[in-house]
Amino acid sequence: MPKLGMEPLRRRALVAATIAEIGAVGSLEVTVSNIARRAGVSSALAHHYFGSKDKLFLAAMRAVLTDFGAEVRAALRGVRDPRQRLSAIVRVSFSETSFRPEVIAAWLNFYVHAQNSDETQRLLRLYQARLHTNLMHALRPLAGPRADTIARTTAALIDGLYIRQALRDPAPDARRAVQLVTDYLDDALAASAPLPERTPA
Amino acid sequence: MPKLGMEPLRRRALVAATIAEIGAVGSLEVTVSNIARRAGVSSALAHHYFGSKDKLFLAAMRAVLTDFGAEVRAALRGVRDPRQRLSAIVRVSFSETSFRPEVIAAWLNFYVHAQNSDETQRLLRLYQARLHTNLMHALRPLAGPRADTIARTTAALIDGLYIRQALRDPAPDARRAVQLVTDYLDDALAASAPLPERTPA
DNA sequence: TTCTTAATTGACTCGTCAATCAATAACCGA
DNA sequence: TCGGTTATTGATTGACGAGTCAATTAAGAA
Numbered sequence: 001m002p003k004l005g006m007e008p009l010r011r012r013a014l015v016a017a018t019i020a021e022i023g024a025v026g027s028l029e030v031t032v033s034n035i036a037r038r039a040g041v042s043s044a045l046a047h048h049y050f051g052s053k054d055k056l057f058l059a060a061m062r063a064v065l066t067d068f069g070a071e072v073r074a075a076l077r078g079v080r081d082p083r084q085r086l087s088a089i090v091r092v093s094f095s096e097t098s099f100r101p102e103v104i105a106a107w108l109n110f111y112v113h114a115q116n117s118d119e120t121q122r123l124l125r126l127y128q129a130r131l132h133t134n135l136m137h138a139l140r141p142l143a144g145p146r147a148d149t150i151a152r153t154t155a156a157l158i159d160g161l162y163i164r165q166a167l168r169d170p171a172p173d174a175r176r177a178v179q180l181v182t183d184y185l186d187d188a189l190a191a192s193a194p195l196p197e198r199t200p201a
Numbered sequence: 202m203p204k205l206g207m208e209p210l211r212r213r214a215l216v217a218a219t220i221a222e223i224g225a226v227g228s229l230e231v232t233v234s235n236i237a238r239r240a241g242v243s244s245a246l247a248h249h250y251f252g253s254k255d256k257l258f259l260a261a262m263r264a265v266l267t268d269f270g271a272e273v274r275a276a277l278r279g280v281r282d283p284r285q286r287l288s289a290i291v292r293v294s295f296s297e298t299s300f301r302p303e304v305i306a307a308w309l310n311f312y313v314h315a316q317n318s319d320e321t322q323r324l325l326r327l328y329q330a331r332l333h334t335n336l337m338h339a340l341r342p343l344a345g346p347r348a349d350t351i352a353r354t355t356a357a358l359i360d361g362l363y364i365r366q367a368l369r370d371p372a373p374d375a376r377r378a379v380q381l382v383t384d385y386l387d388d389a390l391a392a393s394a395p396l397p398e399r400t401p402a
Numbered sequence: 403t404t405c406t407t408a409a410t411t412g413a414c415t416c417g418t419c420a421a422t423c424a425a426t427a428a429c430c431g432a
Numbered sequence: 433t434c435g436g437t438t439a440t441t442g443a444t445t446g447a448c449g450a451g452t453c454a455a456t457t458a459a460g461a462a
Contacts, residue, residue: 003408003409003458003459004407004408004409004458004459004460005408006408006409006410007408007409010409025316025317026313026316026317027229027313027314027316027317028228028230029229029230031448031449031450032449032450032451033449033450041409041410041411042410042411042412043411043449043450043451044410044411044412044451044452044453045409045410045411047450047451047452048409048410051451052450052451053449053450053451105316108309108312108313109313111309111364111367111368112227112228112309112310112313113228114367114368115226115227115228115306115367116226116227116228121368124368125368128365128368149381149384152381153358153381153384153385155361155365156358156361156362156365156381157354157357157358157361158361159360159361159364159365160356160357160358160359160360160361160362160364161357161361163312163360163361163364164329164356164357164360166312166315166316167312167315167322167325167326167329180350180353180354180357183350183354184354184385184389186392187388187389187391187392188385188388190388190392191387191388191391191392204428204429204438204439205428205429205430205437205438205439206438207438207439207440208438208439211439232418232419232420233419233420233421234419234420242439242440242441243440243441243442244419244420244421244441245421245422245423245440245441245442246439246440246441248420248421248422249439249440252421253420253421254419254420254421
């Protein structure tokens with residue numbers, strides 16, 4: 001039944017299956033066979049298109065990063081107010097698409113994989129750098145010299161909330177996560193405001 | 202050369218070797234043989250004393266948690282002032298013994314392993330609960346109703362800083378990590394202080 | 403129609419590794 | 433010194449899994 005032009009379809013399906021399988025198994029100890037089965041093809045085909053298990057992992061990771069990047073860009077488009085740009089970044093970080101158990105598990109495992117794969121490490125650093133840039137862009141006008149510290153703290157906080165969700169049984173609590181980061185930003189920005197205007201209770 | 206009373210020695214050596222090996226390899230895809238070699242014994246002996254690879258992992262994890270718990274308790278002993286208790290907890294979190302590349306890698310991998318091992322999950326939750334309790338104890342007098350939020354944020358921040366160190370090539374930067382958490386706490390506590398006394402710049 | 407190329411797979415190879423086991427060595431108490 | 437126990441390992445088994453390959457099917461081109 002070989003139809004032509006299957007390649008992009010298969011690639012997409014295999015990448016999605018990889019993420020799903022990593023999420024289901026909870027580690028990178030997944031078999032190419034199982035991933036392929038999930039995608040409805042043979043393991044040989046997975047090797048045919050991706051060459052190796054590692055390349056398949058990399059492709060999956062790039063997909064996650066690309067999706068996230070696109071979502072951030074979309075959320076930022078048109079938003080000019082710095083504080084609202086911050087909110088948008090935070091919101092997307094815990095959005096429906098990014099903050100799902102499978103994707104969270106994938107992230108966690110990408111961090112592990114980065115210990116051995118230079119390319120994975122590179123991609124993760126790229127993500128971190130982009131996030132930092134986005135945060136700085138919004139923070140500089142709000143926090144001046146403290147922007148860098150706040151940006152790093154925010155990024156670490158987001159990562160920490162991710163890793164902690166990896167332990168929860170039920171669906172991850174995105175609302176709570178957004179709330180925590182938002183609260184943090186409020187405090188940090190209040191403390192950095194050029195003109196303090198906080199009114200005592 | 203069989204000397205008697207080797208068991209505790211071997212167990213300790215194997216546990217240490219497990220952490221070292223996980224740190225060196227960067228994942229749980231380590232072989233019992235390599236761990237055993239590192240400990241200077243045969244793989245058969247590792248199985249003899251621990252029964253299975255999984256039990257060995259669990260033992261390693263318990264060791265890390267026990268060390269950490271002991272260090273926290275020691276650092277807290279005698280310190281009464283809440284703010285100083287907070288500092289002590291933060292300091293220990295990034296102390297010489299806990300914040301080493303191998304131990305960081307081990308932590309990261311324990312989180313992964315928790316996805317499949319109920320016992321690992323239980324241990325990790327136990328650690329989180331203890332940390333939360335310690336933080337709350339110190340935060341309640343300082344932040345009142347906001348204590349819970351601040352405690353959760355602090356915990357997530359610590360975890361996030363850990364995971365981020367897993368990507369850095371050189372020695373992890375403990376000083377910077379402590380600084381970030383401390384800065385956060387200062388802001389958060391300033392915002393929660395019953396009587397704001399911040400003086401404008 | 404015939405040739406080429408894309409799509410696809412079952413079967414196979416080759417390693418690796420956890421776990422087991424039987425065997426050996428030395429210590430100890432009776 | 434003898435039997436029991438502890439320490440220890442080399443060799444082996446059995447399973448599993450990544451990657452390869454030759455073979456099959458069909459679609460489009462010539």
